[in-house]
Amino acid sequence: MTDASADTTATTDPVPDWEKRFRAPRVGLPEWAEDAPDRSLFVSNATGTYELYAWDRATGVQRQATDRPNGTTDGTLSPDGEWVWWFSDTDGDEFGTWVRQPFAGGPDEPATPGLEASYPAGLAIGRDGTAVVGRSTDEDGTTIHVVRPDGTQPAVVYRHRESAGVGDLSRDGTLLAVEHTEHGDAMHSALRVITLDGETVAELDDSEGGTEELGLMVLGFAPVAGDTRLLVGHQRRGRWEPMVWDVAAGTEEGLAVDLPGDVGAEWYPDGSALLIEHGYEARSELFRYDLAARELVRLDTPPGTVSGATARPDGSVEYQWSSAAEPSVIRSTAGGVVLDPPGFRPPGSVPVEDVWVEGPGGRIHALAQRPVGHGEGPFPTVFEIHGGPTWHDSDAFAATPAAWLDHGFAVVRVNYRGSTGYGREWTDALKHRVGLIELEDVEAVREWAVGSGLADPARLVLSGGSWGGYLTLLGLGMHPDAWAVGLAAVPVADYVTAYHDEMEALKSLDRTLFGGTPEEVPERFEASSPLTYVDAVKAPVHIAAGLNDPRCPIKQIENYVDRLAARGAEHEVYRYDAGHGSLVVEERIKQVRMEIDFALKHLPR
Template sequence: MTETSDSMPAWERRFRAPRVSLPDWAVDAPDRSLFVSNATGTYELYAWDRASGEQRQATDRPSGTTDGVLSPDGRWIWWFSDSDGDEFGIWMRQPFGGGEDVPAVPGLAASYGAGLALGRHGVSVVGRSTDEEGSTIHVVREGSGPVEIYRHRESAGVGDLSHDGTLIAVEHTEHGDAMHSALRVVRPDGSTVAELDDTRGGAEELGLEVLGFAPVDGDTRLLVGHQRRGRWEPMIWDVATGSETDLALGLAGDVSAEWYPDGSGLLVIHGYEARGELFRYDLASGELTRIDTPAGTVSGATARPDGAVEYLWSSAALPPRVRSTAGGVVLDPPGLRAPESVPVEDVWVEGPGGRIHALVQRPAGATGPLPTVFDIHGGPTWHDSDSFAAGPAAWVDHGYAVVRVNYRGSTGYGRQWTDALKHRVGLIELEDISAVREWAVASGLADPERLVLAGGSWGGYLTLLGLGTQPGSWALGLAAVPVADYVTAYHDEMEALKAMDRTLLGGTPEEVPERFAASSPLTYVDEVRAPVYISAGLNDPRCPIRQVENYVDRLAARGAVHEVYRYDAGHGSLVVEERIKQVAQEIAFASAHLGTGGSGAGGEAAGA
């Protein structure tokens, strides 16, 4: 019998409640939009005709689909078709109103995606990456095959295509540092127009990113993100003249921006101390005006042709909504509503590398000491924010406190904080997590006998590494899609991640074996004392299954308490029921070993 919404636990309702992404829209047909929703139980792409109000599910695949783009004229939906979530595939396209899916670029073999820019007049630019070829970029014209205009062994990708289709911005790491890109602007024939490289000539390497060409024919201005003052900020680079216009906006945190559709101003997104806010910057007057949004996190925003700004907003307590400065909710999915959760508390802890920001949630009215989950974010170039997350809310519902740490390596706290983990990968992050752990116990929040280290992807990696290097600190570990054996992971993972690992560790496993050994959970597996639950995708190109099995075999060989769940997907699942199943199993595993009383619907699991 299917549970009704009244009988279904609140934590499950948060996962099942339909969600929508911030709608993308066709720049020359703004009534045509594309968004992602989990309304069917799997995240898929939906076409939305704003003029008629009609919405249509555009993709339908067992593993789900989230990568899609509208052509500027709104006639076509391009979407990326991979195999079972492995991120290796080709671009397909279908008419906006529905119809047959066909390969968007016949003759272009499957690859990992490396950027896409769709232009007018039948011109498109496709970025690709394969282990054999490295990075390639191709210009595609209607009626003819793809033409390769760029190739390099290091990571590179398409940044943007100018409004008139005459200029292509490329982000590349030809200098070998995968964390800091340089920029090159080329013509459609591949010839170079201009270069911008902040990795040269300085004591420290600085990164650049493409934010977009000015939305005007013949305009050669490119909006660029830079790190010259120690954090991300925008500037305008005229690629024809070489002039650079610095936009010192006086905001304390990381700043991104995009053009207003008429090119008169910039929509500025400011992220600071795990929150987000919006501004309009007028290019003629230089005036910066705050756009009123609630306290919380703006995870995406776009300026419409009428000047209204649409944005996706949430807080830890309140579920996400797509709102508009014109008033009201722009896109509200029907059906089940996600229950609210509890707000976060900000905590600042002195650590070995500076003040560490952590976000804490606890059950309403609870004082402690409580069983506590340290839910460690992935990336590592990411950060936790005051935004709605069904996973942490589920733990709170089951009586746990949840602590999320923006350790060194996280974005949002300046370039030095993000870049700090080089060469001592994993160990530096765990120093910060340990400092916050000590605060949590000393403050009376956390029960030192019921501390859970948990996370997915890079967070799963830090979980396994922490269980081995800090065996007396943690009562339980929950690692989802983790790096478990760093050397094998390097050899099996996608090429772009190999480049990142070479940057982080200073070379390959053969060149710096001692660094890979020091940073690999497998090195410390025999020190693990806590029960550990591991979930892994069979088709994961980022944290491949073979290296997880190597770690599990070592646990099993010495009879360590562990459970392993393998599922048929890639680096995580886009299927709601699968995600609920995994969370339920994690809660049940914690309950069984910590005596915390939670329960959940289990599934088939393989373990020893």
């Protein structure tokens, strides 16, 4: 058997490969200004903290636009490219206001004067400087304001207790698409198009008249002045697909796109075609769909995952691609790399193997990786559980799984029921049995991993962040003999307290998942809360918690930790001054190092 305590990263280089993968400078897919396409905005960790950068493609000049201790990633450009907008919160608490600065540099100024701090609920900027700002607060639910450039008091054009958000503003700035959940299901939005005076123009709600809630999403208005076509994502055939909804004519046009899995889309800049992003079984690819010819043509991308793509005015497409073995790169269909980060390129890692396991709710897709140079196994194995839950693991480059592989661990990632990418029924399956459904799938894959000889049953680590951290704590309590170590980052630990302390949009989601509040369905919250099972936990537990986290607040984590401490259970808690995770590279390395050291310390030799 492989000795899990052996540090296999020792080389003549004092910096191990796993740390290099975090420290390597990287860049995100550049956004470009609609009316000034040479002006772009992107995210980079070049300084050691993720910040926004303005890039003038005509001159090649790049400028760091934000500089904050805990980083900044939420930003956009005005259509004319004259302004960089970014969301200013406090230490990662996601509660703040929009500010702006000139593209070429200069002092920040309030971008939405007259609006108090809130959680963001979408933003759209018009060509005349008008801004449509979505805001969410515990007191008011969701409000959408129109902020005029003449300095008049912002006007409320939408308000509701349930969650909602700004979808898109039409090219001429006369129509606003709103995603809302007034029907009470926060997982499936309906759409409303209104004028900037708040008058309703059109409604689209696929939940009406049926027993099943079908979701809709705004993909964007046609990029042509006076064009009332809205690109919409729908789930009418059990998966995400695009259609064109003419909100003035009241017509809906489906697309001749027959692909398995989820299909997303955005407009080409002239409005004549759509850029199709197709995701299926943890990989993705790109197509161009000609609206007049109704023709679908595949764009040449390597096997792996496209994590973002945009069509440029010259007809080329820029996209960000990676695979589990190959680090991220931003390329163009016109040829070459679009934006190269400064400094060294991170070391590669190990390809993933597709695993299909029969589970209680159908076939489960998992991604497995084996460490190189450590024999045939069985290996100490980390089950890295993704967050969300409406997310999925894919064949994409990730530094944390690669770190475990470097230390001789196998890594298994499970796209449990609740994950996206496998159809609406799979995503919606966890309702009313929150956490319990997901763990059934994790358990099925765990049995496969042990039975196949991949995983050593005595050295299994259950790990995850956010929803994955929640499932980690729940799994340690519900299946205490299955796991040797637990690693939970920013988890839900005490679900009742978490509900009462979390941001309002997540309260809406929880009411949808559980079918009510903790007072209305107490038995469901009790059955799904890690705190219910804390006294059964046998494995040593490491918990990392952000002091300013609005999604998985600190108090409910402390309640869980207090219960562990009261019975002398083996545990460590790391509290850090940030929100729901950290944008600081050295902080992230510190946390991964602590998790690896904790696992190596407590796993049997």
